[in-house]
Amino acid sequence: MYQPCVPASVQYCLSASYGNEELQNPRMFSIKSLTKPVVFILCLLPLIAGIYSIATNSLVANPVEDLLHLTGEWGLKFLLITLCVTPLQLTFKWLWIAKLRRMLGLYAFFYALLHLIIWVVLEQELDLSAAINEIIEKKYITIGIIALLAMLPLAVTSNRWAIRKLGKKWKPLHRMIYPIAVLVIVHFLWQVRAKDILEPAMHLGFLLVLLIWRFKKIVAG
């Protein structure tokens, strides 16, 4: 039933036989069932570390900026991490990793949404007309909000019910993650001062590698 949306090898992980295997081998079941909660907590650590350092470190001069940058950067990182899942799975035959994909993608959305909330509440101080003005006036923010809005349908359709409901349409919809990642990197590039482009350029390079990998797969059939 997952035929239209995921590569063949992923199906193994999602399929009934995978579950049966777990049931047949109780020891394996307990270790494997830990992966998801452990990764779930790991993904929260950057946020927890950021909040902890603001609460305890008197050297933090501009905590709002720190949180805004932290959530923006991790939003982008999780987009790229999500895009790594299929290559890792196929290259190293890490079949188990596929079941993390949805959570990683949702974390990208979670951090990006927090980024927006921090910006509206702490940076714009809930002055919505000022916020809308900024969104229209500042190109890099316009592009940021477009990226976030584009992530919304992907986040909403990441559940099993939507996967089933959308059928063949699910996969092209979720391929939107590539242009979204490009938008986010442009957003990053445009807020850089002077020619300090090293960080966004590195993210762009990483995305290009993933795109080339994807393109080769498609060409190879």
Added chain:
Amino acid sequence: MPILLKNVQTIRSSEITPEDVFLRRREFLAAAGLALGATTAGMLPGSPARAAVPPLGAVSKWPESTIETQTPEEQATSYNNFYELGTDKGDPKKNAARLITDPWSVEIAGECGKPGKYTLEDILKPHSNEERVYRLRCVEAWSMVIPWAGFPLGDLLKRFEPTGNAKYVQFETLLDPERLPGQQYPVLQWPYVEGLRMDEAMHPLTMMVVGMYGKLLPNQSGAPLRLVVPWKYGFKSIKSIVKISFVEKQPDTSWNLSAPREYGFYSNVNPNVSHPRWSQAKERRLDGESKGLSALFAEKRDTLMFNGYADEVAGLYSDLDLKANF
């Protein structure tokens, strides 16, 4: 170390510390000082790294200092824009030990009666230091309140007898990718160049600064000699100055060259002219008033025209369109 002992007889001359590394030994001493948790190297009286930088001496208090809450020293010296020492706010402090300020000299050039190369002592000797607490407004929409120690720039400039052709003053930061490792990356045009119109430079609020918080400037804040122009965005207040030129034409400044639409030559603090990245109407005051998580909810404040120094400086611009000449 036993390995060293074994090889002691076979050391070739090529293995002896090269002279340039030897000459930079103070950098390592300074770094070691930091690692030991001593105050910034050179703050210690008689510390070799600061031999050429004269002490502040008696510092008088300027009566017109602002009485607003001052930014804690540790924040003002750990949240810095000094791209020559790295582009993250924390980089300048981390890389501060790279910048050796001994010996230091300043070249005076251009339209003046007494051009030449002066040692830092010669530059500073005739001036006594005064502490002035100024607001500092960064173009990135944050601000601090900092007690500087220094003297009016005009007093210094007059000593070199600028001619009638001197319409502007141009300043340059040290160019040395070893001591200022950020210059290994073409982030901005190096050396950093800033400039002022002659009347701005001679204005009594414009300061040549050698210290802050009652001590000599730490390297990350632009040691040993920097400019402070309190009614302009912070990037105009150039750090670690090695050259001052009197010129006839408006200088090409580094930020203006990098993005002419964003950073004008004047760059006066002006809440009514929005920057393409940051609205300039408000600012976040970094003064440590609210601590920990509550600092997240500290209210921004309205930015004042000319950073609150309009009474003193607005007259300089009475016939200038400040929107066009941002």
